[in-house]
Amino acid sequence: MADVLPWLLYAGAGWIFLAGLYGLVTSRHLVHTVVCLSVTQSATYLLLLAVGWTRGGTAPIFADIGRHRRVVDPVVQAMTLTDVVVGAAMTALLLALSVQVAKRRGCVDPRLLRSLEQESEEERGRPAPGRSG
């Protein structure tokens, strides 16, 4: 029983990461795409916390506990916090861009959005085969 928990956490982080990737690759809505991206990011939070975990460790705030209490690694907690902030900023920015894409293109399905390479080809009067938008 001793150290099953960390492995469970690692497996969970891997699972969440892959789930996010699966969502990104199969996404049919830009908001869904951005949320899947934050799902992959949240896998990194779990991985970070799993790395710093110790059995019986408490929060690394020494104001009200003895100096010799066992605590979890504070470095990964600081990294997780920074990562959460970075992730929130990115999600906000990308959602704002998705709103603009929906307004300007009238379409939120990444597969139906005509790719820009294709668009620049169609301007040559040579319609490229495949998707249309």
Next chain:
Amino acid sequence: MSGLESQLPVLLVAVPLAGAALVAAVGHWVPRILADLTAIGVAAATAVGAVWLVVGLGSGRVVCWLGGWDPQPAGKDGSARESVGIALVADRWSAALAVVAAVVVLAGLLFTWRYFEETSATYHGLMLAFLAAMSGFVLAGDLFDAFVWFELMGAAGYALAGMRVEEPRSVHAALEFGVVNTLGCSFSLVGITLLYARTGELNLALVGERLHDRPPDALVGLTFALLLVAALVKAAVVPFHFWTADAEAAAPTPVCAVLSGAMVATGVYAVARWWWTLYDGVLSAALAEHLLLGLGTATALLGAVLCVCQRHVKRLLAYSTISHVGVALLGVGLLGPAGLTAALAYLLGHACTKGPLFLGTGVLLNQYGTVDEHALFGRARGHWLTLSVFVLGGLGLAGLPGLGLWWGKASLEHTLTTEHLAWLVAVVTVSGALTSSAVLRAAARIFFGLGADPRERAEETATEEHEEQGEVTRGVAALMLAPAWLLLALGIGLAVVPDLHRAGETAGEVFTDHHGYAAAVLRGASGAVHAEHHALWTGSSLALAAVALALSLVLAAAWLWGPPALGRTRVVGALRASVDALHGLHRADLTEQVGWLVLGSAVLAVVLGR
């Protein structure tokens, strides 16, 4: 180094960051000219500081442990060190990259002065934040710190690329750019976390020392693969490059110059920095060399071929950026000081060549409302100032002796030959000639109306880009080209200043000195390095340059006047079909781009994690 000089790395980050905050906070309430001048002043001050650092450094390093969190002795004998502090580490090449970032951002801001009639102060703030992120990244001595700078660089980049929210392509490209780059950073954060789990450290020097203590296993290789993902996405290396053409075609022109000149360079720099501080002597050098040389070759050739296929000039320049990054990656892939020096010199020269080309394109866009090569056919006759930028830039891409790319290209070819990889010289020559021929072809059509007139068809189909601003007078155009000339002049300086390449080679030895880096960061020690120097202006390098230039001119002529009958021969037909197939892959939508990223990461993980 003492006094102010030892604090320069901190200032190179803090000054642009404070400038960004100031401009963003009060920019909306002050006249436009004040915001312009503040931003230009801050970028110029950063450039001066970075040059000062390059000059003052010599063959040493400056290490700043922020907040006095110096490394402490650990263990009984006191020889080992441990630290939770964050270090900034500058050596000559990292400071040189900071110079490039500052100069290119400065050129972009100078260009903007007369370019946008209306810009919000947000633009200036974002440009300065971008600069702070780039100089922070190249000076970072800490993995997590590097990750945060990478993310900030990305955030500023997406916001700048999608700044013109009324333009559908612009926001679309910014979204792709954002999703792909953020995902790449997530992969690398997993790598950083695993390295921390293995070593208990985040400082590059300390992680490197801990990795040396134990024989490497699959986990160490996997962390290198994961770290590479974010760097290769930023550097636009195949198959992580799909965002580049869209972002650089749709972003405002001064932003393109920064993305193409400075940001992709930080990606290549990251590969080099992580290899030499963390994995040199730990992982198999032969394996890494094969991997990087393969990626570099693929990127150089693919970018060059697709560059020739474009007629949207900004998209053309974007693919040529991809190609040149591939060439620089070849230099890093040699995993030696000479190759590294060549690669970084190549990137410096590239910024001084591609930047002016983008700015020149911006002038065309400004005057004619389009950058379509066919729609512009013969319309810019007599624009000698813009033409000269295109000609010098175009010939510079093929490595014309005395222009920006000359140093890097000649050194790279010399190193490849001495490493018995002469066939890669052909890759460098062909990709340089192809990208150069595409630029010269565009210039010949736009400024002289040479070749068959494609306008009848173009006028029906080409949409005017509702970009940026209306007509300007020629005097203003000359003023807008001033920053392009500044960059070209700096490029010429790189090529002709005597002994600059010797200093670069010594700095390359310092950069690749794994033990010297750790000793300087952890123990404040300084050591001497010995570099082997070689001459730049040799007969063989001049001959190779002549070959590349001749090939470029022949190809450009072929694109302009190639007889249609040639297109019906079987060989050319087959060639065209394969290029079309390649082109078809580049119609990837966002989900497919993510798919390529995942596939590329999986391949890296399998190759390095074995």
